[in-house]
Amino acid sequence: MPIRLPTFRLKLAASLLLVAGADVLLFDRYPGAGVGVLSLALLAAVVATNPAILHRRLGIFALVAAAWFALLQVERATLLGGLLFALALGVAALAPRAGEGEDALRWTRRLAVAGVKGLFGPILDLRPLRQAAGRRPGPRAPARLAAAALPVAGGAVFLGLFAAANPLIAEAFARLRLPAIEPARLVFWGLAGAVAWTALRPRGLKPRLASRPRRIRDGARPVASTASVAASLVVFNLVFALQNGLDAAFLWSGARLPSDMSHAEYAHRGAYPLVATALLAGAFVLVFLRPGSATSASRPVRALLAAWIAQNLFLLASTALRTLEYVDAYALTRTRIAALLWMGLVAAGLALIAWRLLAGRSGRWLVNANAACAGAVLVLCSLVDLGAVAAAWNVRHAREVGGRGVALDLCYLGRLEGAALVSLAELEQRPLPPDLADRVRWKRQEVRAGMLRRQADWRSWRWRDARRLARDAGLPGALPPPLPGERGCDGRPRPLTPPAKPGT
Numbered sequence: 001m002p003i004r005l006p007t008f009r010l011k012l013a014a015s016l017l018l019v020a021g022a023d024v025l026l027f028d029r030y031p032g033a034g035v036g037v038l039s040l041a042l043l044a045a046v047v048a049t050n051p052a053i054l055h056r057r058l059g060i061f062a063l064v065a066a067a068w069f070a071l072l073q074v075e076r077a078t079l080l081g082g083l084l085f086a087l088a089l090g091v092a093a094l095a096p097r098a099g100e101g102e103d104a105l106r107w108t109r110r111l112a113v114a115g116v117k118g119l120f121g122p123i124l125d126l127r128p129l130r131q132a133a134g135r136r137p138g139p140r141a142p143a144r145l146a147a148a149a150l151p152v153a154g155g156a157v158f159l160g161l162f163a164a165a166n167p168l169i170a171e172a173f174a175r176l177r178l179p180a181i182e183p184a185r186l187v188f189w190g191l192a193g194a195v196a197w198t199a200l201r202p203r204g205l206k207p208r209l210a211s212r213p214r215r216i217r218d219g220a221r222p223v224a225s226t227a228s229v230a231a232s233l234v235v236f237n238l239v240f241a242l243q244n245g246l247d248a249a250f251l252w253s254g255a256r257l258p259s260d261m262s263h264a265e266y267a268h269r270g271a272y273p274l275v276a277t278a279l280l281a282g283a284f285v286l287v288f289l290r291p292g293s294a295t296s297a298s299r300p301v302r303a304l305l306a307a308w309i310a311q312n313l314f315l316l317a318s319t320a321l322r323t324l325e326y327v328d329a330y331a332l333t334r335t336r337i338a339a340l341l342w343m344g345l346v347a348a349g350l351a352l353i354a355w356r357l358l359a360g361r362s363g364r365w366l367v368n369a370n371a372a373c374a375g376a377v378l379v380l381c382s383l384v385d386l387g388a389v390a391a392a393w394n395v396r397h398a399r400e401v402g403g404r405g406v407a408l409d410l411c412y413l414g415r416l417e418g419a420a421l422v423s424l425a426e427l428e429q430r431p432l433p434p435d436l437a438d439r440v441r442w443k444r445q446e447v448r449a450g451m452l453r454r455q456a457d458w459r460s461w462r463w464r465d466a467r468r469l470a471r472d473a474g475l476p477g478a479l480p481p482p483l484p485g486e487r488g489c490d491g492r493p494r495p496l497t498p499p500a501k502p503g504t
Contacts, residue, residue: 007049014045015196022192025459027185032460036074039085042199043070046089049200052096059095062088072382076464081382090114093202103364104371118198226295229288233304236281240311247318251325279346281312285353296357309354316347330406332393334386341377348373385464387419395423400436408436410443411489418451418465425472439491448472 025034043066053059069085090111289296320343327336349370356366398408413420424444454460486494
């Protein structure tokens, strides 16, 4: 990308301002509203320095999406929301250099190239910057720096002497709270500057390549013979029928397992290997059954494929049921919710692969359809607090309140921080054993105190936490405070350490 000095200077000034803003809003701060404010500032800087974005429909759509994810960071700052904002902003910044109708795979490559080149952006700009400066009349950059060094250095020396001689100047300097220059802060400045420079001066694929997007071609030449693929599908259907038959007998109907195995163990052992099995099935279809080949046109092969895909979907449903059985026996966590969502994505991907083959869709359609499904799930996860869902489920199904699950894990609820406050507050209103009531009350107060401490600083303030605190304060009844003393993460009092005897 050729360098134009006025625009380059504007981007450089914007980058320095963004680094300063990142230092004030993010460095050594709990992520909160400051993340959203800085995201909006970065978005505004990208639009101001790259107005060509507004001339592309994709660019405008990506800007709207980026603004939405930036505002979502004010509501609740999360890593996923930040990644989605970065993705939308990257699409917006690169939209003027992209071709029309590019697929998700092409955009993945474009964003990856931009990210890698962005790490070395300032270094790559040094040579063309010197060339651009050399073509302009007037003193060169080194001469200007030398001319500026004398007044700056001389002024600093005289100001230091005046500070030593004048107590008013010295006191004014003492009141200045300049940030301490420490290694961690310098690294943070470098990362913030790299991110800002990458967004303001994106480096994707070359425009001449972007204007001619490559198609994902569906090869007509089969990788294996029709007889081999048909025989494989027969074997696969038989093997899957065995596994699905066992799941139907023991998992879905609830039949008695051997005495040395529980339903929870049966459910847990097979969850993740079966997801890998479904992924291998999808890879088999993509490699050996390409649209347009003689193998995919065979009616027996298509019938066997439809039966096998149906068995894969049943297998994934059984895998989801296994996970739910395990959750019912133990507890719900963010990871297990994510696993269920991942299983749904794998099932959708298998269905799309089968539809692509049966309906003769292109590879580009398959890539874009899978990307749309994944994007929808990620946006849903950025809106819904999975921690709050896990906390509410665990509180409702804990053994202490009549549920079938394990004992309530207050340590895990504490790690969820604000996501568990409302569930703890509602649990505290219920009739509980005295020991559990005291521990729940202590955990609720600990979580609330941490939230209030973070909410006191506007940079770490979160709108969702503000609503949670308001709901917590609106619950009826005044409950007694918990018993004093040091506690563990589960709220149990720690035993007092007896004083050491003299002479020991």
